Amino acid sequence: MEKIYDVVALGELLIDFTENGVSSQGNPILEANPGGAPCNVLAMLKKLSHKVAFIGKVGNDMFGLQLEKALFETGISTEGLFKDSNVNTTLAFVHTASDGERSFSFYRKPGADMMLTENDIESCKDLLQSCKIFHFGTLSMTDEKCRRATKKAVNIAKESGAVISFDPNLREPLWDSLEKAKEQVLYGLSQCDILKISDNEIVWLTGENDYDKAAILLQNDYNIPLIFVSLGKAGSMAFAGEENANAEAFIQRTTIETTGAGDTFCACILHHILKKGLKAYSSKELKEMLNFANAGASIITTRKGALRVMPEYEEILKLLKNDIYI
Numbered sequence: 001m002e003k004i005y006d007v008v009a010l011g012e013l014l015i016d017f018t019e020n021g022v023s024s025q026g027n028p029i030l031e032a033n034p035g036g037a038p039c040n041v042l043a044m045l046k047k048l049s050h051k052v053a054f055i056g057k058v059g060n061d062m063f064g065l066q067l068e069k070a071l072f073e074t075g076i077s078t079e080g081l082f083k084d085s086n087v088n089t090t091l092a093f094v095h096t097a098s099d100g101e102r103s104f105s106f107y108r109k110p111g112a113d114m115m116l117t118e119n120d121i122e123s124c125k126d127l128l129q130s131c132k133i134f135h136f137g138t139l140s141m142t143d144e145k146c147r148r149a150t151k152k153a154v155n156i157a158k159e160s161g162a163v164i165s166f167d168p169n170l171r172e173p174l175w176d177s178l179e180k181a182k183e184q185v186l187y188g189l190s191q192c193d194i195l196k197i198s199d200n201e202i203v204w205l206t207g208e209n210d211y212d213k214a215a216i217l218l219q220n221d222y223n224i225p226l227i228f229v230s231l232g233k234a235g236s237m238a239f240a241g242e243e244n245a246n247a248e249a250f251i252q253r254t255t256i257e258t259t260g261a262g263d264t265f266c267a268c269i270l271h272h273i274l275k276k277g278l279k280a281y282s283s284k285e286l287k288e289m290l291n292f293a294n295a296g297a298s299i300i301t302t303r304k305g306a307l308r309v310m311p312e313y314e315e316i317l318k319l320l321k322n323d324i325y326i
Helices: 037-047 062-074 118-123 125-129 144-159 178-191 199-206 211-222 261-276 283-300 313-322
Strands: 005-010 014-022 028-035 052-059 077-084 091-096 102-107 131-136 163-166 194-198 226-230 236-240 243-247
Touching (some): 005 037, 005 077, 014 062, 028 037, 028 062, 037 131, 037 261, 052 125, 062 077, 118 125, 125 131, 125 144, 131 261, 144 163, 163 178, 163 261, 194 199, 194 261, 199 211, 211 226, 211 236, 226 261, 226 283, 236 283, 243 283, 261 283
Parallel strands (some): 005 052, 005 131, 052 077, 163 194
Antiparallel strands (some): 014 028, 091 102, 226 236, 236 243
């Protein structure tokens, strides 16, 4: 089948309630931002001129309609977006610390994103067969129903020749146990061609505090062609066979929060792979990818939210060219 879409992503689409000041009565004011890691990735890819589509489920409620509108306005195809009239849209309340790091409280027992079914996947089979890259995470595998749907989607995409991209994006409160979470992360590792993983996730997964050694363990055990490790303020690392690279972060003086930074990083990496293919990258090429991705991620930390405010391509190039710290 013709590869119409550059990237199709599956997973959670939700509302991130983020702090936005204090009312005259001293109560926190919360802003309802569209969120969810897979769609953040797609929103950044769209900024980089790629054709993208989302597969997932929201409630047939005011928040579900808000999210559908956000995808439409961002240019993300909604032909794989399903609505559930019996379960409400998932909500996440985000607390931001003084250094920009976040903690989450989820309203998802259940949430509509958990209601995605194998029948839903069957109905958008053409979408999965027509993408160059299929991207997913673990939030769509916390419960049996959506887990079966996710794995069905992965199988269809792989059989159609799509490159498989995986970001664990571990959210501990959403799992019955970390052992169950690890089972699904290991499934993702067994399926993917591209792995984007954070520093805390790779240490938790491997038990190895040395990131180089941890990445090599995953390479050896799962034969993953490309591994990218995001290190927050410490930058990022990349591993491709015998080649590897690392790059420093662009530290912003006006960082507000880190929401969407990892997703922006991931999208920028996928952008390069769409341009150059899944191949044996040199250390120099890996470093170029990391620098571009680090720059994009740094810009998003200066903005509230993520999906609607992804950086423009020209902004990333300007930061790289002039080494401007905003």
